[in-house]
Amino acid sequence: MTPVTRPQGGAPDGRPSATSSTSERLIESTRALLWERGYVGTSPKAILQRADAGQGSMYHHFSGKPDLALAAIRRTAEEMRAEVARLLDGPGTALDRIEAYLRRERDALKGCPVGRLTQDPDVMADPALRAPVDETFDWLRSRLTEVLAEGAARGELAAGLDPAATAASVVAVVQGGYVLARAAGAPAAFDQAVTGVLALIAGHATAGSR
């Protein structure tokens, strides 16, 4: 285990600052490349160039590409979970918090760094790499289910709505919104999908909470 003084030391664009440790730069570069090009599309060489490191460094800190990818995927999953948790734990009605999640700032054309991995056959084939992805969506759906159930219990939302099914739809709209935005080459399609599902849910808000 390497002592790391700046565990999240990467710049937001995935270009690690020159003051980070080498293993830190490797992880951040891998995160950025996995997001942009996926696992099969990311070569050790590309990672090394981006991290400004040599072959030796990479194989000193990690056993190989899968090991480095695992560190990168774990960190990405943790980060996403923390950010979303903050929004869903926030104040306001259930609908407010769902809306905060749906409308949170994001680059729709880049897509979801976790959801993207589901399209990578080599990631899905490796139980270790796939676990963080599975767990993230599992957590996300159950957390949204809780928020929706809470909304129904508080009388904010119609009791007829199935919280789990609605939660799945909400997560799916986000993931599918990215697909639409990327296909169109414009983020508007994402926003439209979000607006659509929010309007559908708002239609089930009770009179008192509107």
Place this chain on the structure above:
Amino acid sequence: MTPVTRPQGGAPDGRPSATSSTSERLIESTRALLWERGYVGTSPKAILQRADAGQGSMYHHFSGKPDLALAAIRRTAEEMRAEVARLLDGPGTALDRIEAYLRRERDALKGCPVGRLTQDPDVMADPALRAPVDETFDWLRSRLTEVLAEGAARGELAAGLDPAATAASVVAVVQGGYVLARAAGAPAAFDQAVTGVLALIAGHATAGSR
């Protein structure tokens, strides 16, 4: 142009029958591999083995990997469009037809062969390869928008719903449903997302049409 006697001669699993022409087998094999592994993850070698063809054949019929992929992508996009058109042009209320689209038979774990391509940087970077993807989703959204607008005009659906936004949500739920299913390793997550959005829309159906 090679005369092709069986333009759709491939078996459903992407294992082209031995009686198809070589170029036909190449296209069908490429379609299957693009679906399974994406563009970057698909090598000419893998295509040739699956199609039981040699190097020479491939470079005789196509100028290279991008050219062959283009033929494969175009056919996949056309096929998808035809299948969905059949469902949306069918009988029944707007809600019936949307449900037919959402619940059509599919292997949720395989995902969408068109939507998958949006995660392929090399596909998105090539205008020729990207065009069929863009056009497919464009068509799909506008066709669903028409169906929803028709439903509102006929008084089946509440007039307050924005047809375009709702259509985007419906497509997004499908695409995102695949992501959830693949992450979970089980198709149930897809079904749940579909059930959720259908319930939300059904809540906006007018009393007379229920």
Place this chain on the structure above:
DNA sequence: GTCTATACCTAGATAGAC
């Protein structure tokens, strides 16, 4: 139209010097 041979580059990893 299809085959084989060949070519050159990259992917991914190891070895050993410093």
Place this chain on the structure above:
DNA sequence: GTCTATCTAGGTATAGAC
């Protein structure tokens, strides 16, 4: 910890025989 060879396999394409 990092560097520079070095290695084997595969990706992608061309050349020319049949």
